[in-house]
Amino acid sequence: MRRLTVCLLATSFLHAENWPQYRGIAASGLGDGAPPLRWNTETGENIRWKTPIPGLGYSSPVVWGDRLFLTTAVPAKGDAEVKLGLYGDIKPVKNEGAQSFQVLCLDRRTGKILWQQTAVQTTPKIKRHPKSSHANPTPATDGQRLIVSFGSEGLYAYSLDGKLLWKKDLGVLDSGYYVAPDAQWGFASSPILHEDKVIIQADVQKNSFLAAFDAKTGKELWRTPRQDVPTFGTPAVLPNGEGGLQVVVNGWKHMGGYDLATGKERWRLAGTGDIPVPTPVFANGLIVLTAAHGGGRPIYAIRPDAKGDLSQNKAAIAWSQDRSGNYMQTPLLADGIGYFCLDNGVMTVFELTSGERLYQQRLGTASGFTSSPVAAAGRLYITNEDGHTFVLQQGKEYKVLAENELGEPVMATPAVVDGTLYLRGGRHLFAIGQ
Numbered sequence: 001m002r003r004l005t006v007c008l009l010a011t012s013f014l015h016a017e018n019w020p021q022y023r024g025i026a027a028s029g030l031g032d033g034a035p036p037l038r039w040n041t042e043t044g045e046n047i048r049w050k051t052p053i054p055g056l057g058y059s060s061p062v063v064w065g066d067r068l069f070l071t072t073a074v075p076a077k078g079d080a081e082v083k084l085g086l087y088g089d090i091k092p093v094k095n096e097g098a099q100s101f102q103v104l105c106l107d108r109r110t111g112k113i114l115w116q117q118t119a120v121q122t123t124p125k126i127k128r129h130p131k132s133s134h135a136n137p138t139p140a141t142d143g144q145r146l147i148v149s150f151g152s153e154g155l156y157a158y159s160l161d162g163k164l165l166w167k168k169d170l171g172v173l174d175s176g177y178y179v180a181p182d183a184q185w186g187f188a189s190s191p192i193l194h195e196d197k198v199i200i201q202a203d204v205q206k207n208s209f210l211a212a213f214d215a216k217t218g219k220e221l222w223r224t225p226r227q228d229v230p231t232f233g234t235p236a237v238l239p240n241g242e243g244g245l246q247v248v249v250n251g252w253k254h255m256g257g258y259d260l261a262t263g264k265e266r267w268r269l270a271g272t273g274d275i276p277v278p279t280p281v282f283a284n285g286l287i288v289l290t291a292a293h294g295g296g297r298p299i300y301a302i303r304p305d306a307k308g309d310l311s312q313n314k315a316a317i318a319w320s321q322d323r324s325g326n327y328m329q330t331p332l333l334a335d336g337i338g339y340f341c342l343d344n345g346v347m348t349v350f351e352l353t354s355g356e357r358l359y360q361q362r363l364g365t366a367s368g369f370t371s372s373p374v375a376a377a378g379r380l381y382i383t384n385e386d387g388h389t390f391v392l393q394q395g396k397e398y399k400v401l402a403e404n405e406l407g408e409p410v411m412a413t414p415a416v417v418d419g420t421l422y423l424r425g426g427r428h429l430f431a432i433g434q
Contacts, residue, residue, distance in 0.1 A: 017032060017417065017418065018063055018064050018065070018143070018417065019031070019061070019062055019063040019415040019416065019417050019422075020062055020063075020064060020140060020141050020142065020143075020193065021062055021138060021139070021140035021141070021190065021191075021192055021193060022060055022062075022138040022140075022190040022192075022234050022279065022413070023060070023279065023330060023372060023374070023413060024374075024415065024416070026236055026237065026238060026281070026282060027234065027236050027279040027280070027281055027330060028281060028282075028283075028333070029281075029330070029332050029372060029373060029374040029375060029413075030334060030374075030375055030376070030416075031374055031375065031376040031415070031416020031417060031421075032376065032416070032417065032418060032419070033376060033377065033416075033417070033418045033419025033420070034376060034377035034379075034419050034434075035376055035377070035379070035381065035416060035419055035420060035421040035432060035433060036421075036432060036433065036434055037379070037391055037401055037402040038391075038402045038404055039404050039432045040404070040405075041405070041406060041407045041430070042407070046432055046433060046434060047430060047431070047432060048111075048420065048431040048432065048433045049110060049111035049430075049431045050111065050428040050429065050430045050431070051106060051111040051112070051113065051428060051429050052427060052428055053070070053072055053104070053424070053427065053428060053429050054072060054074045054102070055072040055073050055074030055075065055080065055099075055100070055102065055135070056072065056073055056074075056075075056079075056080035056082065056133045056134070056135070057070065057071050057072035057073055057133050057134075057135030057136070057412075057424075058132070058133045058135065058136045058411045058412045058424075059071045059072075059135050059136060059137060059138045059139065059190075059412060059424075060138040060412045060413045060414065060415060060424065061412075061414075061415045061422045061424060061429060062138060062139050062140065062141055062415065063108055063415050063417045063422065064141045064142075064143045064160065065108075065143070066107060066108050066109055067105055067106070067107070067108060067114070067160060068105070068106045068107075068108045068415075068422060068429075069103065069104065069105050069106075069139050069141060069146055070103075070104055070106075070138075070139065070424065070429065071101070071102065071103050071104070071135040071137070071139060071148055071150070072102050072104065072135050073099040073100070073101055073102070073124075073133060073134035073135040073150075074099060074100040074102055075096060075097065075098075075099055075100075076097055076098040076099065076100065076121075077097055077098075080096070080133070080134075081093075081130075082130065082131060082132075082133070082409075082426075083130040083131055084131060084368060084385045084386075084409055084411075085367070085368050085385065086343065086344060086367075086368050089130060090129075090177055090180060090183040090185075091130070091183060092127035092128060092129060092130070092176075092183060092184045092185065093127055093128050093129070093130050094127065096123075096124070096127075096128075097123060098121060098122060098123045099121070099122070099123070099124055099134050100118050100121045101118065101119045101120050101121070101122075101134070101135065101150045101153050102116060102117065102118050102119070102135075103116070103117045103118075103119060103139070103146070103148050103156070103158060103162075104116050105160070105162060106429070108417070108422075108431075111429070111431060114162075115161070115162035116162075117158065117162050117164070119148065119150060119153070119154065119156050119164075119167075120150070120153050120154060122153060124152065124153065124186075125152040125153065125172050126151065126152050126172065126173070126174050126175075126176070126184045126186055126187065127184040127185075127186070128184070128185065128186035129184075129185040129186060131370075131411075132185060132186045132188070133186070133411075134150070134153075134186060135150065136151075136186060136187065136188040136190075137149040137150070137151065137187065137188060137189060137190040137191065137234075138190040138234075138412075138413075139190075139191070140190065140191050140192055140193035140198070141160070141193065142193050142195075142215070143160070144159075144160070145157050145158065145159060145160070145165060145193075145215060145216075146158045146159070146160060147191045147193050147198050147215070148191075149187075149189075149190065149191045149200070150187075151170075151173045151175075151186065151187025151188075152170075152171070152172045152173045152174070152187060154167055154168060154169050154170065155167065155168045155170055155191065155198075155200065155213070155218070156168075157198075157215070157218060165216075165218075166217060166218035167218070168213065168218050170200070170202065171207075172204075173187045173202050173204045174187075174204050174205045174206070174230070175187050175188065175189075175203065175204050175205075175230040175231070175232060176205060176230060177230070177275075178205070178229035178230055178274075181205055185230075185232075187202075187204075188232040188233075188234075188277075189201045189202065189203070189231075189232060189233060189234050189235070190234040192234065192235055192236065192237060192247075193215060194237045194245070194260070195215075196214060196215050196216065197212045197213070197214070197215060197221065197260070198212065198213040198214075198215050198218075199211070199212055199235050199237065199247055200212075200213070201231075201233070201234070201235040201249050203226060203228050203229070203230050203231035203232075203249075203251065204230050205230055207225070208225065208226040208227070208228055208230075209223050209224060209225055209226055210223070210224045210226055210235065210247065210249060210258060210263065211223040211224070211263070212247075212260075212263060222262060222263035223263065224258060224263040224264070224265065226249075226251070226254060227253060227254060228251045228252060228253045228254045229252055229253065229274065229275075230275075231250060231251055231252065231275065231276045231277070232275065232276070232277045233249065233250035233251075233276050233277050233278055233279050233280075234279045235247050235248065235249045235279070235280070236248050236279055236280045236281065236282070237260060238257075238280065238282045238287055238304065239282065239304045240257065240259075240266065240304055240305065241303060241304035241305025241306075242305055244259075244260070245260045246258060246259060246260055246266055246304070247259075247260055247263075248280040248287055248289075249280065250271075250276040250277075250278060250279065250280055250289055250291065251271065251276055252270070252271050252272075252273065252274045252275070252276055252291070252294075253270055253271075254268050254269075254270065255268070255269050255270075255271050255276070255280075255289050255300075256268035256269060257287075257304075257306065266306070266307060267302075267306040267307055267308055267309075267310055267313075267316065268308075268309055268310065269300065269302070269309075269310040269311060269317075270311060271289070271291055271296070271298055271300070272291075272294070272295050272296030272297075272298050272322075273290070273291025273292050273293050273294055273295075273296055273297060273298055273325060273327075274291075274293055274294030274295065275291070275293040275294065275327075276289075276291040276293075277291070277326075277327060277328050277329075278290050278291065278325075278326050278328075278329060278330040278331060278372075279330045281330060281331060281332075281333050282304070282333075283333035283334070283336075283338075283352060284333070284336055284352040284353055285303070285304070286301040286302065286303065286304075286318055286352060286353075287301070287302045287303075287304055287306075288300070288301050288302075288331060288333060288338060288352075289302065290325035290326045290331060290340060291325050291326070291327070292325040292326050292327035292342060292343075293327050296322060296323070296325075297322070297323050297324060297325040297326075297327075298320060298321065298322060298325050299320060299321040299324055299325045299338075299340065299350075299355075300317055300320050301317065301318040301319045301320065301352070301355060302316060302317055302318065303316050303317075303318055318355070319354065319355030320355070321350070321355060321357075324340060324348045324350075324357070325340065326340050326341065326342060326343075327342060327343045328343045328369065328370045328372075329341050329342075329343070329369060329370070329371070329372045329373065330372040330413075331372075331373075332372070332373040332374070332375055332380060333352060334375050334380075334394055335394060335395075336351065336352050336353065337349060337350070337351060337352060337358065337394065337395070337396065338350045338351075338352050339373060339380060341363070341369055341373060341382060342369070343368050343369050343370065344362075344368070344369070345362050345363040345364055345365075345367065345368075345369050345384065346360065346361075346362050346363075347360065347361055347362075347363055347382075348360045349361075349396070349398075351396075358396045358397075359396070359397065359398050361398045363382060363384070363390050364384065364388060364390065364403075367384040367385055367386045367388065368384065368385040369382070369383075369384045369385065370385055370410075370411045371383045371384075371385075371410050371411060371412060371413050371414070372413040374413065374414055374415075374416050374421075375394060375416075376416045376419070377419075378393065378394050378395075379391055379392065379393065379394060379401060380392040380393075380394055381414065381416075381421060383406070383410045383414070383423065384410070385409055385410060385411060386409060386410075387405060387406030387407060387408050387409055387410045387425060387426075388403065388404070388405055388406075389403065389404045389405075389406065389423075390403055391403070391404070406423065406425050406430065407425070408425030408426045408427055408428065409425065409426040410423065410424065410425055410426070411424075411426075412424040418433075419433055419434060420432065420433035421433065
């Protein structure tokens, strides 16, 4: 099984019938089937179902078989308010009170809620950013268990029927702004489930770490301390160029690769984007990392067999760009091309092997872009915070195939399974398909 997994990762990410974690297999964002070009929530065109989701959460849906899972945080009193758009307010939301941290399972075919469990009901230990939620991390599943993170409120494992299998207290995970420690912003990094291991990246104000836990029992298998400022990205399990796998993480002072079995560091690189959010991705034999806040907007294309400090071993960096990286979105890599969209909607497209820029284009007006793009059937789906989706033709030239309105704000990244786009809005989860 391990050799098969490595082989698939090292050649190309195959479209999958399941969407087991953030952005699907290895965070590739590549789905199967052909989602529709157009939809209309008012007339019901290509809307298979929509289900109200209580509370506020930005976790993405994950899918295994005929079941779909996501999380939310429901205030004990009132509604959770958010402030979307492009702005620089760093003050956290105050005096929210207790929240019910919930896990939901839906029937993928009908949208019916099959079960709903409350992991914990408590006042959050860490405040959230006004643009954020208390349920940011996306769950992960392997078809046997569901792993759910609520950051400072704990790590949980459920059966797919909703039975609690185990839980762990990871302590207070404060991923606030390192420049202003009182500006608490919540926790966002999603758990990754690979075979028998749950991988957690916790870059926080104090005692940052990367750790692996036994998926069956929750027992800690290894923990590697990290010396970095708070970051918000999800780790990825990617090829190591030697027939095995490594855990790759984004970072400012320390992006790098770690041995999957032991947690031992394989390579590291200091970046120039000081609040890294995008998840590392892999295609065309290269690991791609990016960031876009603070002193720079870098893109790095790194060979998977990299070793040591890459500032001293620059041969391991196939190419790089200084001013084209992403802030919020994880880039989409497909068919030898990389798509990098800024939070202001400016998308830059590169040829992956050489790093040559193919084109740059602004998508729409000044609405913010937080949800990461996904792709299927040669089409790219990019949704802004207003719920406006651009459907683009993949390729070396900019071509808009369609534009669609959801009628609700969108912060979460969709899942794509069997020709259906599962898109989470501010109030509902939508199944968009023929």
